[in-house]
Amino acid sequence: MFAVDAKDLTKTFRSGWLGRRRKEALRGASLQVPSGAIFGLLGPNGAGKTTLLSILATLLLPDSGTATILGHDVVREAGAIRRRLNMASGNASFVWSLRPPEVLTFYGGLYGLWGRRLRRRVDELIEQCELGPHAKTEYNALSTGLKQRLALAKALLNDPEVLFLDEPTLGLDPDVSIRLRAQIAALRRERGTTIILTTHYMREAEELCDQIAFIKDGRILAQGTADELKRQIRIGDVIALRLDPVAPQGLAGLPGVLQSHARGEFMEYTVDALDKRLPEILRWLHEQGVLVRDCQVREPELEEVFVELAR
Ligand SMILES: Nc1ncnc2c1ncn2[C@@H]1O[C@H](COP(=O)(O)OP(=O)(O)OP(=O)(O)O)[C@@H](O)[C@H]1O
Numbered sequence: 001m002f003a004v005d006a007k008d009l010t011k012t013f014r015s016g017w018l019g020r021r022r023k024e025a026l027r028g029a030s031l032q033v034p035s036g037a038i039f040g041l042l043g044p045n046g047a048g049k050t051t052l053l054s055i056l057a058t059l060l061l062p063d064s065g066t067a068t069i070l071g072h073d074v075v076r077e078a079g080a081i082r083r084r085l086n087m088a089s090g091n092a093s094f095v096w097s098l099r100p101p102e103v104l105t106f107y108g109g110l111y112g113l114w115g116r117r118l119r120r121r122v123d124e125l126i127e128q129c130e131l132g133p134h135a136k137t138e139y140n141a142l143s144t145g146l147k148q149r150l151a152l153a154k155a156l157l158n159d160p161e162v163l164f165l166d167e168p169t170l171g172l173d174p175d176v177s178i179r180l181r182a183q184i185a186a187l188r189r190e191r192g193t194t195i196i197l198t199t200h201y202m203r204e205a206e207e208l209c210d211q212i213a214f215i216k217d218g219r220i221l222a223q224g225t226a227d228e229l230k231r232q233i234r235i236g237d238v239i240a241l242r243l244d245p246v247a248p249q250g251l252a253g254l255p256g257v258l259q260s261h262a263r264g265e266f267m268e269y270t271v272d273a274l275d276k277r278l279p280e281i282l283r284w285l286h287e288q289g290v291l292v293r294d295c296q297v298r299e300p301e302l303e304e305v306f307v308e309l310a311r
C-alpha cells in the first residue's frame with residue numbers, strides 16, 4: 001500500500017473582481033509515495049508544490065481528483081487522518097514573543113496533549129531538535145535555522161506517520177541545512193516516518209530522497225529515483241575539455257554532440273553515446289591540431305535533467 005496515493009488532482013485559485021482572475025495551480029497531478037520513503041517534490045516557483053502539499057495535508061480542498069493518505073481519503077476522511085500526519089513550512093511563523101517550549105506547549109494543546117504527557121513531549125522535542133540552549137529565547141530573536149528546527153519540532157508533536165515538509169531548508173546556510181537534512185534522514189531511519197518534502201535544490205533532493213517527482217505548471221512531468229530520471233531523459237554524458245585554443249570552431253557541430261557550453265576553463269559537451277563519441281572527438285581534436293590540456297567525463301546532474309524536462 002502507498003502511504004500517499006494521489007490521482008489527477010486539480011486546483012484553480014480564483015481572485016480579483018467576482019473571482020474572474022483564475023490560476024490553475026494544479027492540472028491533474030498524480031503521485032504515489034511508498035510507505036517509509038523520503039520523497040522529493042522538485043520544481044520552479046509557482047509550479048504548484050505548496051498547493052499539492054496543502055491538499056495532501058488536508059489543509060486545502062482539491063477541485064477534482066482523489067488522494068488517500070494511509071488508505072484514507074483526504075476529503076471525506078480528513079478528520080481520521082489529521083492526527084496521523086503533520087506539515088511544517090520553511091516559512092512558518094509563530095507568535096513573536098513566545099519561547100520555543102511555549103510554542104510547542106500551545107500547539108501540543110491543539111493536538112489534545114496536556115498535563116505531564118504534554119510536558120514530557122515538549123522536553124523530548126526540545127532535546128531532539130537541539131533547541132535546549134535556546135529555550136529562553138523569544139521566537140523573534142531565533143536565527144532562521146532555529147526557527148526552522150522549531151517548525152519541525154512543532155510538526156513532530158503528534159508523532160506523525162506521514163510528514164510534509166514545505167521547503168525545510170529555505171534560507172539556511174549550507175552547514176545548517178546539512179544538519180537539518182541529517183535530522184530528516186534520522187526521522188525516517190528511526191521511526192519509519194514517510195516524508196514528502198518540497199525543495200528548489202537539486203542536490204538536496206538527490207542526496208536525501210529515494211524518489212523524486214518534478215512538477216511544473218501544475219503537472220508532474222516525471223517521477224523516479226535520481227538515476228532513473230537521468231536515464232529516462234537520456235540527456236547523455238558530459239565530456240569536459242580544457243583545450244588550447246579554448247573553444248575550437250566546429251566541435252559543437254560534430255555528430256552526436258547534443259549541447260555545448262563553457263564552464264570555467266572547461267568547455268562541456270553533452271554527447272549521446274560516450275563510448276563512441278569520446279574517441280571521435282579526441283581524434284578530431286588531434287587532426288585539428290588542438291591541444292587537450294585536460295579531459296574529464298561525468299554523469300549529468302539532476303539540474304540538467306530538469307532543464308531538459310522543462311523545455
Ligand atoms: N491562495 C491563492 N490565491 C491565488 N493564487 C494562488 C494561491 N495560492 C497559490 N496560488 C497560485 O498558484 C500557483 C501555484 O502556487 P504554489 O504556491 O503551489 O507554487 P509553489 O510550487 O509552491 O511555488 P514556490 O516555489 O514559489 O513556493 C502560483 O501561480 C500561485 O501564484
Ligand SMILES: [Mg+2]
Pocket residue numbers: 049050051166
Ligand atoms: Mg511553495
